[in-house]
Amino acid sequence: MTMVMDDVVGRESRHVLQTYRRQPVTFVRGEGVRLFDADGREYYDLLSGIGVAALGHAHPALARAVSEQVETLIHTSNLFYHPLQGQLAERLANLSGLPRAFFCNSGTEAVEACLKFARRYWYTKGEPRQEFIALDESFHGRTFGSLSVTSDKHYREPFEPLLPSVQFIRTNDVAALKAAASSKTAAIIAEPVLGEGGIRPLTPAFAAAITEVCGKTGALFIADEVQSGVGRTGYPFYFKALGLHPHLVAVGKALGSGVPIGAALVSQDVADTIAFGDHGTTYGGNLLACRAGLVVLDELVGGGLLAHIGRVGKHFEGRLRAIAASRPIVKEIRGAGLMWGLELTRDAGAVVPAGLERGVVVNRTAETVVRLLPPLVITETEIDEALGRLDAALGAVGAVA
Numbered sequence: 001m002t003m004v005m006d007d008v009v010g011r012e013s014r015h016v017l018q019t020y021r022r023q024p025v026t027f028v029r030g031e032g033v034r035l036f037d038a039d040g041r042e043y044y045d046l047l048s049g050i051g052v053a054a055l056g057h058a059h060p061a062l063a064r065a066v067s068e069q070v071e072t073l074i075h076t077s078n079l080f081y082h083p084l085q086g087q088l089a090e091r092l093a094n095l096s097g098l099p100r101a102f103f104c105n106s107g108t109e110a111v112e113a114c115l116k117f118a119r120r121y122w123y124t125k126g127e128p129r130q131e132f133i134a135l136d137e138s139f140h141g142r143t144f145g146s147l148s149v150t151s152d153k154h155y156r157e158p159f160e161p162l163l164p165s166v167q168f169i170r171t172n173d174v175a176a177l178k179a180a181a182s183s184k185t186a187a188i189i190a191e192p193v194l195g196e197g198g199i200r201p202l203t204p205a206f207a208a209a210i211t212e213v214c215g216k217t218g219a220l221f222i223a224d225e226v227q228s229g230v231g232r233t234g235y236p237f238y239f240k241a242l243g244l245h246p247h248l249v250a251v252g253k254a255l256g257s258g259v260p261i262g263a264a265l266v267s268q269d270v271a272d273t274i275a276f277g278d279h280g281t282t283y284g285g286n287l288l289a290c291r292a293g294l295v296v297l298d299e300l301v302g303g304g305l306l307a308h309i310g311r312v313g314k315h316f317e318g319r320l321r322a323i324a325a326s327r328p329i330v331k332e333i334r335g336a337g338l339m340w341g342l343e344l345t346r347d348a349g350a351v352v353p354a355g356l357e358r359g360v361v362v363n364r365t366a367e368t369v370v371r372l373l374p375p376l377v378i379t380e381t382e383i384d385e386a387l388g389r390l391d392a393a394l395g396a397v398g399a400v401a
């Protein structure tokens, strides 16, 4: 370990609550899709800080806008108007088809808001439904509400009891969904592409069943697009690719490209049941966060980023398929746009340090899956270089019995 690493690790180990097991790397600078560590080593970033750095690192337009906003006004609270929140809400409405936004500071908070708004909807209707249906491999966050609809028992058990009346069903199991839903179901919540669960898109048949079940029972549908949204899959939101019509959509991560922001997008019929004071947060939708969100949406729509993701996403997929064909350790690849998972024949944990050694940042999720969420601005040449390094890492891991 270098002196810098010794110092950083030593201080953290004494003073930072030990909830994260970190890789032994200290990043100090970024430029586009590349990160640089304290020793000046370069890495291709195929993770974007878990799907956050949509515009890559140190993006000039984002840097300029955020600096200018800091020099002008960062925060005034939700007790007053400012010019940017309505603009961002309008842009999100155009992109999603859901007319209203509630702004918060993270994906978890966006999910939390969606769950509360679903409950509020039924309460206002004088039919206080409490039940939620969620998926077995889901991840929605770590607060009590969002954790209650997250199935992983390692996350849940130490904190139980959580919200009652949550039924978990197998992902993409149409029969299980139909059996679980009833006139008591307040909402079904699902990620259109499960992220932490191993990059698993919902099947068209399951999406159709969600629409059918919601139509029959009146249950609301909450799409958690925290990881899959804001262009990641080549669609503004993946629910559109599946033909879904959610009543509530949770957004986070890429929306601020590193500046913390979350949003619950709300249909008009749900919005009509929400009253002043029902929900709130001090920071939510402040000037700084909204300014960052506006830059991201500018790039995505006006700047042609969405079309770029469609194009380079195909290249990314082609390269991954070639790797999968030549590496027996890769069982399957799944994903869309620039959101991909490689299902391995074994635990994927060893690929992460092997990648770091070769100058590429990837992540393991759902034990056997290598998760790839590169910055949305990545080019074909950068994809070739980064996936070449990943291929070498897979080769090294695969060579060890």
Ligand SMILES: Cc1ncc(COP(=O)(O)O)c(C=O)c1O
Pocket: 050, 106, 107, 108, 109, 111, 139, 140, 141, 142, 191, 195, 196, 224, 225, 226, 227, 228, 252, 253
């Ligand atoms: C689908 C999904 N929902 C919610 C969350 C929670 O978001 P955050 O960690 O920003 O609070 C995540 C985080 O990974 C996620 O992937």
